[in-house]
Amino acid sequence: MAGKPILHYSNDRGRMESIRWLLAAAAVEFEEKYIETRQDLEKLRNDGVLVFQQVPMVEIDGMKLVQTRAILNYIASKYNLYGKDIKERALIDMYAEGIADLNELIILYPFRAPGEKDANFTQIRDKARNRYFPAFEKVLKSHGQDYLVGNKLSKVDIHLAELLYNMEELDPSIITSFPLLQALKTRISSLPTVKKFLQPGSQRKPPVDDKCVEKVFKIFH
Structure with a gap:
């Protein structure tokens, strides 16, 4: 074993x-x-x-x-968190890359010099509100399913939930205008393994x- x-x-x-x-x-x-x-x-x-x-x-x-x-x-x-075929994996990879781009900014944020933090926070918040969150909200709305790809839990749902938690630590109101993202966060958080x-x-x-x-x-x- x-x-x-x-x-x-x-x-x-x-x-x-x-x-x-x-x-x-x-x-x-x-x-x-x-x-x-x-x-x-x-x-x-x-x-x-x-x-x-x-x-x-x-x-x-x-x-x-x-x-x-x-x-x-x-x-x-x-x-088994990577889609059922190469098309689903391509979508998962595409969405995951977008999440990683924003999450990298969040990872680096605490290490910015004090004089850079305000501008960096504004950049992170603006990209979340105007680029990444609307894109994921649109994906969820387009198919009306519970998960981003194939109506089945995949790694990208986990990554997005983590990102939402990270963003809310910086700005607690950041996802209030994205109801489908709020629902996804609640759905993922309720999974027994994630809840633990x-x-x-x-x-x-x-x-x-x-x-x-x-x-x-x-x-x-």
Whole structure:
């Protein structure tokens, strides 16, 4: 029997958080080995387990996978969260790329210099309200189904729910004018596996604070 996946990353959200969300939604238990110091990161590099010298890295099924999208796609394929055919996978990938574009801005936001944060927040909010959220609202309206692709839960629904939670932490009213996105968020949050992940004490990480920012900079910069 294969062991639990092992996640190698610092003890914060970053690019690993979407992987945590997807594993949790798929009811996959996982372990984490935190990178606490620069020396921890250098050891992984020196051991030759980081193909491109960077994390996140996930040990799963005898592999040491890096690159966030590759990891997410493998998990989605393994746990039947990647559509039924190549056309559905193409749509899932297309929507997931849009989500990743916006989520990357959110990931980097806490690490912006204080003088840049206001402008960066405005950029994130405007892109959410005027580009990404209307697009996903339109997709849901166009087919009237419960999920974005094929009326079946896929990785992109999980990614979108995570994005909505992240955006609401920045602006609690951000999705009030998008009723179908609100309904999707409620639907995903009600799934037993996701509901468990959203409870206090789970492996979901809290928002990044100043102390965390300082620690991450010491490790990766």
